[in-house]
Each structure stands twice: as C-alpha cells, then as structure tokens.
Amino acid sequence: TSTAGGDEKEAVKGYFNTVGFERWNKIYGTTDEISSVQMDIREGHAVTVDKVLNWLAQEGGVKGVSVCDAGCGTGSLSIPLALQGAKVYGSDISEAMANEAARRYEAEAKAGSTAETPKFEAKDLESISGTFHTVCCIDVLIHYPPERMAEMVGHLASLAEQRLILSFAPSTPYYEVLKRIGEFFPKGSKATRAYLHREEDVEAALAKAGYRVAKREMTASKFYFSRLFEAVPAS
Numbered sequence: 001t002s003t004a005g006g007d008e009k010e011a012v013k014g015y016f017n018t019v020g021f022e023r024w025n026k027i028y029g030t031t032d033e034i035s036s037v038q039m040d041i042r043e044g045h046a047v048t049v050d051k052v053l054n055w056l057a058q059e060g061g062v063k064g065v066s067v068c069d070a071g072c073g074t075g076s077l078s079i080p081l082a083l084q085g086a087k088v089y090g091s092d093i094s095e096a097m098a099n100e101a102a103r104r105y106e107a108e109a110k111a112g113s114t115a116e117t118p119k120f121e122a123k124d125l126e127s128i129s130g131t132f133h134t135v136c137c138i139d140v141l142i143h144y145p146p147e148r149m150a151e152m153v154g155h156l157a158s159l160a161e162q163r164l165i166l167s168f169a170p171s172t173p174y175y176e177v178l179k180r181i182g183e184f185f186p187k188g189s190k191a192t193r194a195y196l197h198r199e200e201d202v203e204a205a206l207a208k209a210g211y212r213v214a215k216r217e218m219t220a221s222k223f224y225f226s227r228l229f230e231a232v233p234a235s
C-alpha cells in the first residue's frame, strides 16, 4: 500500500511466519535432516556470519557496543554477539523468527552468564527507530526489489552511528543467468521472489546516506552467494 512495499511485504511476512519459517529454521539450525542444497546454504551462510564476527573482533570487539540486527531471523548473528557482550536489539518482520531467536538465546546462554539478554521483536525494518553504534543486516536485501533498496539502505544508515554491515546477493551477468535458469532457487523454495542487487547501486545508496564502503567480502558456493560490505561514515 505504500513505498514500504505493500502486498509483496505482506507476502514475505506470511511466508516467513509459515513455510518459510519451517524451511529457514531448519537451514539455520543443526538438524542433519536437510537436503544437500539446504546444507550448502547453511554452510555458506555460516561463513558470512563468521566473516562479520571476525571483522567486529578485529575492530576491538563488541563488549558494551549497541548493535541492531535488522531482519535477525533465528538469531544466527544476534546470539553470538550478545554472548560476546554486545547490547543487541534484533527484529524481524516474522514473529515466528523473532520468537525462535529469543528461544535459541535462552537455550544457548549459560546459566550465570553475565551477557545481556538481547531484545528480540517482531517488527519490519522500516519501523525500527533509535540509534545504534553498529547496524547489521545480513541476507535480507534479497527480499527487496531494486527500486526499494536505496530507501531501505538509507533508513539503516540513519540508525547507525559508526558502522553498517550489510550483505546482499550481487547482480552480475553470471548470477542473473543462474537465477533465470533456477539454479539458485530450486523447486519448492520459490515462495517469495528473490532480487539480486548491483554492487554499484548499493554503494551509491550508501554514499547518498553519507557512508563509504570500508571492507568487502564475498562468499559463494553452489547455491549460496552473498556480498558483504562494511560501511562507515564518509567523513
């Protein structure tokens, strides 16, 4: 109904509260009862999360740092950050996802841990307000059509004080061809549309928001591909 995406956003929300939740909860979990495609995606995603954690560790760690994890899913990034001492706010358009992230944190946090319990909330990322030292948004841009990408990146940048870490599936001629022939989105997983983004478009959106890309990474396997940027204020 609005520039926030209307019907398509509702479809994404419905998907990640139902069949999408079932699918991604398994992929982001530990059960070995998943297909080889899902295992490939699980492993690729874990590499992306590790790269983020390594960057943050190299930059002095996250103890006491406020972090917003926008589109937190089941908490793959939020939970280790909280356990390392960050003050984590994680939200997701899907209530099922946000609840699962909270459940997993409770299951993983050791009794007597001094870590601050993250705040998990069901909220679309356009509605997040406030400011955070660091904002992360991992593997969420795939749900945004190119015409909505810049607005979303601008909003995330407005929430960040020092650092914005985001990942997206890059649009290159090669990946566009693979996407078209269905290589990356095998049968049964097409419940939502997937959008690839041109790297220069994401950089331009960051520049418009006053951010420059300071670090880059790429993780690619057979069925998973994700470009990772760390952006910092340009001046």
Ligand code: SAM
Residues within 6 Å of the ligand: 009, 012, 016, 024, 028, 070, 071, 072, 073, 074, 075, 076, 077, 091, 092, 093, 094, 097, 123, 124, 125, 126, 137, 138, 139, 140, 143
């Ligand atoms: N960031 C998590 C991770 O890396 O483990 C989850 C990635 S998962 C592929 C994409 C997530 O984005 C889903 O949990 C979905 O519900 C969420 N999502 C999609 N559109 C969103 C929106 N507009 N606002 C907030 N979350 C959204």
